Amino acid sequence: xxxxxxxxxxxxxxxxxxxxxxxxxxxxxxxxxxxxxxxxxxxxxxxxxxxxxxxxxxxxxxxx
Numbered sequence: 001x002x003x004x005x006x007x008x009x010x011x012x013x014x015x016x017x018x019x020x021x022x023x024x025x026x027x028x029x030x031x032x033x034x035x036x037x038x039x040x041x042x043x044x045x046x047x048x049x050x051x052x053x054x055x056x057x058x059x060x061x062x063x064x
Contacts, residue, residue: 007061014050014058022050022058 015023028036029044036044050058 004063006063010058010061014062015047016059016062016064022055022062023047024050 013024017023025047026044029041033041
Protein backbone atom coordinates (compact mmCIF):
# COMPACT_ATOMS: atom_id res chain seq x y z
CA UNK A 1 0.00 0.00 0.00
CA UNK A 2 1.53 3.39 -1.00
CA UNK A 3 1.95 6.19 1.50
CA UNK A 4 -0.50 9.10 1.56
CA UNK A 5 0.91 12.41 0.43
CA UNK A 6 0.36 15.67 2.29
CA UNK A 7 -1.18 18.45 0.18
CA UNK A 8 1.69 20.86 -0.55
CA UNK A 9 -0.46 24.00 -0.52
CA UNK A 10 -2.19 23.06 2.72
CA UNK A 11 1.00 22.36 4.65
CA UNK A 12 2.23 25.89 3.84
CA UNK A 13 -1.00 27.52 5.04
CA UNK A 14 -2.17 25.53 8.07
CA UNK A 15 -0.70 23.97 11.19
CA UNK A 16 -2.17 21.62 13.77
CA UNK A 17 -1.64 22.36 17.46
CA UNK A 18 -0.89 19.76 20.08
CA UNK A 19 -4.53 19.68 21.12
CA UNK A 20 -5.64 19.11 17.51
CA UNK A 21 -6.88 22.58 16.57
CA UNK A 22 -6.11 23.81 13.05
CA UNK A 23 -4.58 27.28 12.91
CA UNK A 24 -4.24 29.69 9.99
CA UNK A 25 -2.75 33.11 9.42
CA UNK A 26 -5.02 36.07 8.79
CA UNK A 27 -5.40 37.51 5.31
CA UNK A 28 -3.69 40.82 4.39
CA UNK A 29 -0.62 40.27 6.59
CA UNK A 30 1.98 39.98 3.85
CA UNK A 31 2.85 43.35 2.36
CA UNK A 32 1.70 46.97 1.87
CA UNK A 33 2.09 47.79 5.55
CA UNK A 34 2.55 51.48 4.76
CA UNK A 35 -1.17 51.52 3.90
CA UNK A 36 -2.26 49.86 7.17
CA UNK A 37 -2.34 51.36 10.62
CA UNK A 38 0.00 49.75 13.17
CA UNK A 39 -3.03 48.64 15.19
CA UNK A 40 -4.46 46.84 12.15
CA UNK A 41 -1.11 45.20 11.34
CA UNK A 42 -0.76 43.93 14.92
CA UNK A 43 -4.25 42.44 14.85
CA UNK A 44 -3.44 40.58 11.63
CA UNK A 45 -0.21 39.15 13.08
CA UNK A 46 -1.93 36.61 15.36
CA UNK A 47 -2.95 33.17 14.10
CA UNK A 48 -6.61 32.18 14.41
CA UNK A 49 -8.45 28.88 14.62
CA UNK A 50 -9.97 27.60 11.37
CA UNK A 51 -13.77 27.49 11.24
CA UNK A 52 -15.40 24.25 12.33
CA UNK A 53 -16.93 23.74 8.87
CA UNK A 54 -13.51 23.65 7.15
CA UNK A 55 -11.57 21.76 9.82
CA UNK A 56 -12.37 18.22 8.63
CA UNK A 57 -11.42 19.00 5.01
CA UNK A 58 -8.13 20.66 6.01
CA UNK A 59 -7.14 17.81 8.31
CA UNK A 60 -7.69 15.37 5.44
CA UNK A 61 -5.43 17.45 3.20
CA UNK A 62 -2.76 17.42 5.93
CA UNK A 63 -3.03 13.66 6.26
CA UNK A 64 -4.45 13.66 9.80
